[in-house]
Amino acid sequence: MAHSLELSRRHLLQAGAATLGSSLAGITWAQGKADTLTMGVLSQQTGTFAYAGELVLKGAKLALEERNAQILGRKINLVVRDDEGKPAVGVRRLTEAITADSLRFFAGNFSSAVGLAQLEVAQQEKVFQYAAGGSEDFTGARCSPNTFQWSAHAYTALRATLEYVSKAMPDKKKIYTITADYAFGQSLLHYTKVAAKELGLELLGNDNHPSGERQFTQYFTKALSTKPDLICLLTAGADAVTAVRQFNSFGAKTVQLVGPWTLEVDQLKELSPQMRAGLVLGLNYYQDIDTPVNKTFVERYRKAYQSVPSYASAYGYDSFRTILLAMERAKSVEVAAVIKTMEGMQFDSIFGPTSIDARTHQTVRPYFVVKCKEESAMKSEFDFATIVAEGSKPQPLELNECKRKV
């Protein structure tokens, strides 16, 4: 019993010290006496998507370096947390960073599932989140005053991609879709139906595939039996890479494979040039975007990392750059002031003229459609594709489920 009592006392003391410590940290921050500002990157540093976390970090570091890691006279302290791509871990790491490091602003998450889990914490703890990922919930049903969305809206993506297809290939009208059976895929399917109807395209059918599928020949066998003009892959990651490989084996030259939000540059490297040649893809970012901010970014990125930036690194760079710009305009590093400034803010980003929707917090930016090159047309190992179109049509208001009012 005495032992138990001793432990309890020790625990009480520890808890008291921790509470006092965190309270003091809070007071220090609230009074603005600290000469440092903590910003963070929360993403996958280990696990299947470890590459993405590293790239987000590379981009964010470049944005900080542009300002010598300082803003409004404060030194910026960068914290990095690994969420392993798991929502529960992501929530824990964010909470730790807020209490232990006084994190106030973070880019997170490259994964929608983790980002949405962190959205609740961001709102509760009143910290600033700039999220990526394909879920429309960030700016829809779960829109939050503390969360902004960097990636394009699924509607914008589908509309841009299918609009290009309908203009460039006017004789291709019949679409078959193969969709990932989780929220992201279903969201893409929903907006494929919307955009196809707007553009007069016919949907022949759809098959949902489970996450982690490694055998796609049966889906293509079924899809090809309906004689489609286009097969739309509404899936992503390793599943998408496998699907493209296996579609390639059918040699179906008359059927155009389209990936509205399917593969990013990081995954294109995993396909042989022959497999990706002719593929039409919708992308959140591509290195050839012809804007002054992007040209500078690509040049600095090449110099620093001997590579070209991709979606993940562009997200890290542009989200951090935008937050810092908003701080400068707000003349404050307080979360509430920065949020207020960002709502409706117009600025030049890597995409050129960009704005942020004040109500939904969606970054209003273009979405890019690229066509992958034949190997003989590639000027370098990174020259995967040509930008053939871009579109920035926002989600129709009547389809948005965000209940926030400005």
Added chain:
Amino acid sequence: MASLIAAQVVNGLMIGMLYALTAFGLSIIKGLLNVPNFAHGAFYAFGAYVCFAAHKVGLPFALALALSFVVPALLGVVIEKFGLTRLMQAPYLYQLLFLFGAALVMEQLIIIIWGAEGLSMSPPDVFQGAFDLGFTVVPRYLVFNGLMAGLTIVAVYLLIERTRFGSQIRAGIDKREMAQCLGVDIGRLITAGFGLGAGLAGFSGGLVLPLLGATATMGNDMMSIAFVVLVIGGLGSIYGAIAAGLLIGVIQSVSTVFVPAASTVLIYVVMVVTLMVRPQGLFGER
């Protein structure tokens, strides 16, 4: 509808042959060691990378494919001879842990050597495109895969059923003590059997490379299916793995016509039902 189902059956048989080949190697090792080879998936991945590397340095695809058998088989021999053998007298759990550790080491070695990004290799020109069967089209490379897997299974069948080495393997699986009493060197047999199983796993990896690509963790995906095939076919039943592999391939493919989203979960449903109705598997003995 009938032609679509027929098309899916054809597709399923081709996929099923690959499942059968992978589970076949697993079944041989399980039979000999009485331990499920947790490193089987890693050998499968290793085979894919060996095939990729060999083709990349300019070797013809056929030779690259042969190496995807030989190199993992030799690695299997080394792992068995210098690792597993020492644990033969130890409890079952130690062997399992050893194989699990070996799989992790192999996965990490693959990442160190070839990187974490996936790799792709296009099928040879002769296997580009598809056969038009009238009611469906089947990728030529998928047909080649199915045929090669089938031929390999036949070759191993002949090795096991028609050779002295094969009869010793069968004896080692069915009546180990008796075989030992009759002078069969069980230690050497287990080493050779482990090498054969590892080689078959590697060969499967090499075969599927143009269809699935290569990733360090690709073995995990295959392992789950291989174990399902093994359980349905009957643990220890070498030939049960073939029938079960084909069955799973056809179920997975045909179910896409009716319930595509459930095509993967159906595989596990079949395994659960098999365990409930016939716990020893379709071809296993009680």
